[in-house]
Amino acid sequence: MNNPHHLNPTSLKSRFTTRFLRALTKIRAQKPISSSSPTEIFRRYRRIKVAADKSMAYSVRSRRIWSRAMLWKLRSRSYRRQDPCSGRRSGKTNQAIMKKSSNENTTTRREDGVGFVEEADELRQLVPGGETMNLCNLLDETAHYIKCLTTQLFSPIGKG
Amino acid sequence: MSSQRSTSSNKITDDELTALILRLQTLLPQLDQSRHGRVSAAKVLNEICSYIRRLQNEVDGLSGRLSQCLDSMDLTGFDAEIVRDLLQQ
Numbered sequence: 001m002n003n004p005h006h007l008n009p010t011s012l013k014s015r016f017t018t019r020f021l022r023a024l025t026k027i028r029a030q031k032p033i034s035s036s037s038p039t040e041i042f043r044r045y046r047r048i049k050v051a052a053d054k055s056m057a058y059s060v061r062s063r064r065i066w067s068r069a070m071l072w073k074l075r076s077r078s079y080r081r082q083d084p085c086s087g088r089r090s091g092k093t094n095q096a097i098m099k100k101s102s103n104e105n106t107t108t109r110r111e112d113g114v115g116f117v118e119e120a121d122e123l124r125q126l127v128p129g130g131e132t133m134n135l136c137n138l139l140d141e142t143a144h145y146i147k148c149l150t151t152q153l154f155s156p157i158g159k160g
Numbered sequence: 161m162s163s164q165r166s167t168s169s170n171k172i173t174d175d176e177l178t179a180l181i182l183r184l185q186t187l188l189p190q191l192d193q194s195r196h197g198r199v200s201a202a203k204v205l206n207e208i209c210s211y212i213r214r215l216q217n218e219v220d221g222l223s224g225r226l227s228q229c230l231d232s233m234d235l236t237g238f239d240a241e242i243v244r245d246l247l248q249q
Contacts, residue, residue: 014242021238028230045227052223119205126212136172139180142208146187149215156241158222 012148015059017155023051024157050074056148066141069129177201184208 027047054074060067123138124130127145130138152158181201185191188207191199226233 011246014246017238017242017245021235024226024230024233025235028233028235031231041227044230045224048226048230049220049223052219116200116202116205119202119209122209123205123212126209126216134172136176136180139177139184142212143180143183143187146208146212146215149212149219152219153215153222156238156245157226 012059013151013155016055016148016151017157019055019058020052020155020157023055024048027051052152056152060144060148064141064144065133065137066128066130066145069132073128181205187211 027044053070057067057070057074062068062071120135120138123142124133127133127138127142130141133141181204185199185204188204188211191204191207
């Protein structure tokens with residue numbers, strides 16, 4: 001294997017594409033009678049978007065903090081639909097996680113005035129699970145997350 | 161003051177920080193190092209945020225396009241491409 005990246009983009013792309021295709025086939029099979037109404041197309045768009053996230057998160061599995069966070073989010077979404085009480089539980093968990101991460105933000109304050117606290121905080125909002133990461137993890141996870149986003153867009157489904 | 165503490169204590173050294181920021185910089189074609197050299201960490205993170213937002217929007221757009229043309233798509237045609245990708249590895 002000539003690939004210097006530990007990520008192995010081609011097989012990640014294959015895993016993602018296979019899963020995404022399977023999901024798209026299922027979504028297409030769920031077609032109701034009035035499938036061309038704007039509402040129905042919007043619903044389908046939502047389902048496809050979730051399928052894209054799910055396919056990528058499952059292709060990465062628990063190897064990354066961001067994929068674990070995304071899987072957790074996806075699962076708690078479906079649980080919340082069945083159990084109205086679970087929303088409160090996830091709120092508490094988020095608070096505990098936020099407390100833990102706030103201590104580690106001091107590493108972004110630098111004495112020489114070359115700070116990037118705001119930029120790092122903005123990044124935390126964009127990367128799944130970013131609020132729970134220390135700076136080192138955040139920067140590492142960001143690189144992998146970006147590679148996965150481009151993998152989604154360069155999959156045969158994205159280009160075709 | 162550059163610290164020599166190890167990552168196991170959860171503090172990050174300057175060198176590690178620089179390496180991580182540099183790696184992110186290589187993902188940004190507009191901040192190509194051969195032309196821009198060292199760029200401030202704040203600028204790299206700023207550009208990274210814009211880049212992520214743009215990629216997420218493109219995935220959104222892809223989902224939107226798929227929702228429109230899903231019915232007419234030939235989903236079986238992708239199998240050959242997947243196999244080809246795997247063989248190229």
